[in-house]
Amino acid sequence: MFASLRRKPLGVAALAYLACLVVVAMSAPVLATHNPVGADLTAVLQGPSSEHLLGTDALGQDVLSRLLFGARDSLIGVAQALIAWLLVGLPLGIAAGYLGGTADRVIMRFVDIVLAVPSIIVTLAALAIFSNSMPAAMITFGALGAASLARVARSAVLAVREELYIDAARVTGLPTVLIMVRHVLPRTVGIVIIQASLFCAIALGVQTGLAFLGFGPPPPAPTWGGMVAEATTMLQRHPWLLVPSGAAIAVTTMAFGLLGDALRDANAEKHVAAPTPARRRARVAAPVEAPAPTDDELLSVRDLTVAFTSEGVQTTVLDRVGFDVRPGETVGLVGESGSGKSLTSLAVLGLLPSGAEITGGSIRYRGTELPSLGPEEYRRMRGSEIAMISQEPMVALDPSFRIGTQVAEVVRTHDRCSRREGRERAVHLLDQVGLTDPEGVARKFPHEVSGGMAQRVAIAQALAGRPKLLIADEPTTALDVTVQAGILDLLVRLQRAHGMSVLFITHDWGVVADVCERAVVMYAGQVVEQASVIDLFERPQHPYTRALLRSSPHHVAKGEPLPAIGGTVPSPSAWPEGCHFAPRCPLATAACTHGPIAEVTLPGGRTSRCIHVDQLREQPA
Known part of the structure; x- marks a missing residue:
């Protein structure tokens, strides 16, 4: 996906801008030439000059310095919302999509209820409960917004869980949680990154909107929303004051949106396997009486x-x-x-x-x-x-991981050994199935080996649990x-x-x-x-x-x-x-x-x- 992104100029420009913004915001104490809350009543409402590159506000405070410190506050708020959004929404979506059945129904009914709740009202309530705390508000907003991520992640997982390499992982006895984390989650990263970039744009709007309304750090603390609120009171006397903060918010929001669009287009260019009907473990009726096996039958x-x-x-x-x-x-x-x-x-x-x-x-x-x-x-x-090897070895191996990692994963699941011991036995298994360069094969991805070699790798995986x-x-x-x-x-x-x-x-x-x-x-x-x-x-x-x-x-x-x-x-x-x-x-x-x-x-x-x-x-x- 990121290789395709390089061919999209707007996406690259948006990513570069956001990266520079993060660096500048984190370096605000070094880059700022003035105290962001230092008033100078002899230099109020000045336009851009060599002393104040973006002018001053009604208290004579340097607009550029306040903008830099405000960027840090805004980005931290977006990050808080994003982390809550991911920590709540991603596990729920993956669990609902992969486990299915009752778990899916319960999780999705909970998601439906959360989506029906007006998130901005709950966010304002969090501000009232936690004494005007902006972190509490942004975390609340992120947790409530996670319901939409859960739906998107579930849809992606419904297709991924039917891949043959997921069945192969289940056949080798890997724990359900490990399969979801190691094999299902990586295949949802693309769609999650796209949704995350778009959510960041929404979170930035909410954060600046709350600051505009006077929530969060009180004046004269620098926030982008607070700067816009102050500029609107001076619109008749000094309209320039609205330009720096308004432009910063608009450009940053547009950058998040452009990046999301570019990532969406790049992800669409990848080959995605058509989803197949969902599977589940069969419900078992009471077995009928059958002749008992003899002692010599496995x-x-x-x-x-x-x-x-x-x-x-x-x-x-x-x-x-x-x-x-x-x-x-x-x-x-x-x-x-x-x-x-x-x-x-x-x-x-x-x-x-x-x-x-x-x-x-x-x-x-x-x-x-x-x-x-x-x-x-x-x-x-x-x-x-009981182990199984299939007729399609290429699709039985996860394309996201090296061959040695996948074999070692099965070894460690069954042997409960260290990473080093698992790696050593994985190489031994690859040698045991007749691969001439087991160390080299272990370092390769599935697409880098032939069909015959991939089948030997699948056999090595099947033998890992003895x-x-x-x-x-x-x-x-x-x-x-x-x-x-x-x-x-x-x-x-x-x-x-x-x-x-x-x-x-x-x-x-x-x-x-x-x-x-x-x-x-x-x-x-x-x-x-x-x-x-x-x-x-x-x-x-x-x-x-x-x-x-x-x-x-x-x-x-x-x-x-x-x-x-x-x-x-x-x-x-x-x-x-x-x-x-x-x-x-x-x-x-x-x-x-x-x-x-x-x-x-x-x-x-x-x-x-x-x-x-x-x-x-x-x-x-």
């Missing part, structure tokens, strides 16, 4: 059902999803886009989108029912027990094919070195074959088949799995057309009765469309959600 999902509610209509998007992940195991979650893979992982992490809720089923991690955890317990679980379960949501999709193999090899090596379990979300059968031991196939919100990777490739027991395998480009000879599955995955609101795959299935019969299709257990511990399993066994894969 993660056990049973009959997980998730629904979105909009305008009173509830739409199921995950339907009785169930699977297990054992310690040290890599499980692939496979299916077309829209099958519910990523939504399942968000349900496990407690990060469902706004409007979504778990309406049934169970998610157990090491015997703990995750949906029953409170927000703080869930936060401590993320990063230290998680037992790593959810990898298509981590190679956004990368060049030459980089994908290296990332997959890295994940396999780290999984073996740390003994982690990995839930690998993908639509690439080649990835499943390379890194997974078992696979869970999803279609239209349901698990349709589960088996070991070898069994799945050799003897698929669901028509959808078989169709997916046949359409894989890995199995097509050069020059032959790529087989495809006819139709598309239906939206949750258009799921067919019975088998969700029936409209696209070559084996579908009338029986497939009558009632829900149960998931059946087959020999070897594999499962299939199909009533034609016997027929599939007789057909070649």
Whole structure:
């Protein structure tokens, strides 16, 4: 924003003027050539001269000296109002926008009430209560004006909190307050600076107006408002007296306004991501009874059902999803886009989108029912027990901070170590994920590294809390094919070195074959088949799995057309009765469309959600 400001002459001039004014005001005792309250009745109402550059007033006091000391008083009043404005409005706006829900409603109702109160009346009351104290008046005015800042900050935060790097920070287990201060606040600085410059212009008008009315320091103390008040009484005899103080107030107010306009235009030139619908932690209904997991399961999902509610209509998007992940195991979650893979992982992490809720089923991690955890317990679980890496590493990193700072932040959150120790371990993690110059990478910003390097940084962040379960949501999709193999090899090596379990979300059968031991196939919100990777490739027991395998480009000879599955995955609101795959299935019969299709257990511990399993066994894969 400030780089763009340099290309705006009026904005630069306004900023330069205000900077000079601050320096001059603070240096008033040195720069003033006369005592600002020293009367000289032999030199009253004089015009500009070599002795008095801006003339004298009705008591023979030097106007320039009074103007300099008055500037200091005016700027201090503006600063007092600005500090109160920021300290009250910014935390309220950020908390309302980021926390949402009840906190948002309570804060915004309070803001509405404050906005309805006439601030100037309350400010005058503060003057009466605190014995004509100008600091008390300006602080009161700033605190009341903070309601407008809270609204503006909330609007900015509503967009910022949906950035993927905010989700990444939540997944790593960073405390809510730390996320708001370190990652949300910096992204609101631009709009806050713009509003602050405009508020300063208003505060200056209020401060000088109160002084004009006789509030604040009594005469002959120098204030800009008091000088204007005195000049108006001498307007007929000596009109020049109004020029210095009036011009100072007008030019300073205009400078604040021009600076605000320039900052607004500069901020508009930046690329701002389009806001996405707000998210919140899902409300959780009482889970239904589900089979208890066995002792050797790290993660056990049973009959997980998730629904979105909009305008009173509830739409199921995950339907009785169930699977297990054992310690040290890599499980692939496979299916077309829209099958519910990523939504399942968000349900496990407690990060469902706004409007979504778990309406049934169970998610157990090491015997703990995750949906029953409170927000703080869930936060401590993320990063230290369950971590996640996404398919878009560039947007999962905060562009405002260096890479080493971001990794060290996660380390310090989980290890409770010093800054130096956090920095050292961050560099070690960057080295562990195969970056050739970890020290150099730590000093870079996210935009200074390639996509493959950014993905390795995201993996380092995920490992910072030493998680037992790593959810990898298509981590190679956004990368060049030459980089994908290296990332997959890295994940396999780290999984073996740390003994982690990995839930690998993908639509690439080649990835499943390379890194997974078992696979869970999803279609239209349901698990349709589960088996070991070898069994799945050799003897698929669901028509959808078989169709997916046949359409894989890995199995097509050069020059032959790529087989495809006819139709598309239906939206949750258009799921067919019975088998969700029936409209696209070559084996579908009338029986497939009558009632829900149960998931059946087959020999070897594999499962299939199909009533034609016997027929599939007789057909070649």
